[in-house]
Amino acid sequence: MYAIIKNGGKQYKVAEGDILKFDNMSLEPKTIIEIKEVLAVNAGSLKMGTPFVEGAVVTAEVINEGRDKKVITFKKRRRKDSKVKRGFRRDFTRVRIVKIAA
Numbered sequence: 001m002y003a004i005i006k007n008g009g010k011q012y013k014v015a016e017g018d019i020l021k022f023d024n025m026s027l028e029p030k031t032i033i034e035i036k037e038v039l040a041v042n043a044g045s046l047k048m049g050t051p052f053v054e055g056a057v058v059t060a061e062v063i064n065e066g067r068d069k070k071v072i073t074f075k076k077r078r079r080k081d082s083k084v085k086r087g088f089r090r091d092f093t094r095v096r097i098v099k100i101a102a
Contacts, residue, residue, distance in 0.1 A: 006037040024091035041102040060095040
């Protein structure tokens with residue numbers, strides 16, 4: 001059984017026991033969250049939503065919060081003496097999918 005959910009403008013295919021990194025939600029560890037934006041559920045047969053499946057809920061538990069590795073963006077325009085170097089670290093909330101209820 002799996003579901004396709006929407007969180008923070010992104011879509012994720014999840015099954016029970018999966019561990020995901022969502023955008024930062026500022027929640028304490030062991031907090032239970034319910035995601036009601038379920039786009040599709042497959043429990044033997046695929047059930048699609050328009051846009052969301054009615055009555056479907058994905059329950060997740062917050063594991064921790066943290067920051068990802070630094071991503072460096074470097075732009076260089078050749079022969080123009082122009083270059084830009086920037087770093088970015090994404091804040092995330094790590095969650096474990098506990099239950100998918102269709």
